[in-house]
Amino acid sequence: MLAVHFGAGNIGRGFIGQLLHQAGYEVCFIDVNQELVDEINSRKAYSVQLAMEGTPVSVVEGVRAIHGQDTEAVAEAIAKADLVTTAVGPNVLPHIAPAIAAGITRRIAQSDRPLNVIACENMIGGSEQLKTHVFAKLDDIAREKAQELVGFPNAAVDRIVPLQKHEDKLLVTVEPFFEWAVDQSRIIGDIPQIEGVTYVNDLTPYIERKLYTVNTGHAVIAYLGFQMGYAAIDEAIRDDEILRATRQALQETGALLVAKHGFDKGQHEAYVEKILGRFANPYITDQVTRVGRSPIRKLAPQDRLVGPAMQCFDYGIVPEHLGLGIAAALLFDFREDPEAVQLTEEIKQFGLEHVLKTYTGIRVNHALFSIVMNHARELQARRKTN
Ligand SMILES: NC(=O)C1=CN([C@@H]2O[C@H](COP(=O)(O)OP(=O)(O)OC[C@H]3O[C@@H](n4cnc5c(N)ncnc54)[C@H](O)[C@@H]3O)[C@@H](O)[C@H]2O)C=CC1
Ligand SMILES: O=P(O)(O)OC[C@H]1O[C@](O)(CO)[C@@H](O)[C@@H]1O
Incomplete structure (x- = not known):
């Protein structure tokens, strides 16, 4: 299973990437920070440390990254993905929409496999807003098909991940607590099985x-x-x-x-x-x-x-x-x-x-x-x- 995650920053690596990896996904990060992309690709793994006594560490393995401006490679990854998630910041959602639209266009030309795109941002209706930006970039035929095949369930994510300052550029320290709620009613196709995600019928x-x-x-x-x-x-x-x-x-x-x-x-x-x-x-x-x-x-x-x-x-x-x-x-x-x-x-x-x-x-x-x-x-x- 492949998960494409936009934003290899604090919450991306320290929360979403970790849970997706633990659920059995191969995680492919998309980021515009070249240093981060190179580091992930050279090490293919990173550590997440809990901010508590004993500071236990877990390793997230089998990860890779693509630079966000390499639209061709991003589109190809989305065409093959089983899940797309984001943690880039609300103001960045319009900027990642063209690459997601290109991926959806490529994907629906090849197959009828459903896809879900979940924005994990601190905002109300994040996935829905992303959908509006993405759909504005699709042509009429793709839009109609995407309406059937691509879900944009809203989500609420909660884990405090402060700014990181470590010699290891990928290490991320996170609080032990986390909560990730997803609107099940907007999922298209099978519900992604991710331990730690709570599916709810009304996210509000x-x-x-x-x-x-x-x-x-x-x-x-x-x-x-x-x-x-x-x-x-x-x-x-x-x-x-x-x-x-x-x-x-x-x-x-x-x-x-x-x-x-x-x-x-x-x-x-x-x-x-x-x-x-x-x-x-x-x-x-x-x-x-x-x-x-x-x-x-x-x-x-x-x-x-x-x-x-x-x-x-x-x-x-x-x-x-x-x-x-x-x-x-x-x-x-x-x-x-x-x-x-x-x-x-x-x-x-x-x-x-x-x-x-x-x-x-x-x-x-x-x-x-x-x-x-x-x-x-x-x-x-x-x-x-x-
Ligand atoms: N840090 C936290 O504790 C939490 C953050 N959030 C939310 O998660 C989102 C991300 O926050 P952080 O991880 O703290 O920020 P961050 O700044 O650590 O990570 C954002 C990442 O997105 C990347 N990015 C920027 N523009 C991009 C683009 N066009 N394409 C691909 N990647 C791009 C940046 O290079 C960076 O690596 C925000 O919406 C925030 O509100 C939600 C819950 C907890
Ligand atoms: O990520 P934002 O929306 O800028 O706000 C910072 C807030 O998000 C968090 O990073 C995570 O919920 C909190 O630590 C803080 O309340």
Whole structure:
């Protein structure tokens, strides 16, 4: 069995590639980092180390890689594949669509074997979005056939894999916990048998619970941590003020998730506490700047901060602490992050209100707008005095 996986980065090697290998797939990575591609091809194996006492290591063998710009080779691999997965980042999905479309076109000209393409990105509806990009590149005949033969089931993936700094360029350290849920109702053909994957008929509660808890909590810690001068997540979460604000933000999303999806309140509280414990893992050094990366993406209307905050109002919940997280995200002026630089420049040029309205879609007369603005002004004043 062949799995073609786009993105041989942290989650690609440290999570998806590992589970696919353990399920018996030969994993072929597609990446645009030539050094990574060469290293994988010369060693054909890499190690995954668990961030816990004893740091157990497992080896992922029999892997290879193709450079993403070698469309011909990528298309050929997809034509032969049993499964396609991605972990490249939401903004990269449009860029990999042409190669996937070329692969599908080649494949359906040769056989009627079904294929599933699963985007493993931190976003709602990732595979569906990828499908839109891919289908835009297919001609009418291929599109009709692909509609029948190629499934794009959405997925939710959860495992913290921080930035890696090892002498061994392929080694990846990951947290022990992982969760990979896939929408079974959108699979075409046989269900891929992958130990560790949970197939569900309705992904919405799973992806919202994950995005609005793990990623919301992480984002609040990262952005507040950055404002308060912390470098790493585990340091920031040891600050009582940050921990309190994060817990309160997660109480807001928790109340929303319980009301909207009917999760058990007690079980959800336990889920939140477990996640806070994962953030505090002393065996993982995760930079606040990694977790806060791409603030424009994270401030988008459907994403982890504004998404739940806006929905809170439908359930009578006032998202005061989510508002604080949004304010801190707006003020994330990290010079090495292009989206942070863009926000900072635009705040200077057009003002905070304009930037808040533009990137979050929150209307000026909405209650959330003033909540965020009040927190942003407080954070700005606090930074001036420090
Ligand atoms: N790191 C983590 O803990 C988790 C990450 N995710 C999601 O997984 C995705 C990837 O995240 P990371 O692995 O952390 O990022 P990463 O930066 O470590 O890996 C991304 C990889 O994609 C490659 N890439 C970029 N453009 C490409 C293209 N056009 N074609 C092929 N490959 C391309 C990069 O060279 C890089 O190796 C993101 O959507 C992220 O939100 C989800 C859960 C956990
Ligand atoms: O990968 P993104 O969407 O930039 O966000 C970083 C987040 O994703 C993760 O890497 C994994 O879920 C978390 O560590 C963090 O919440």
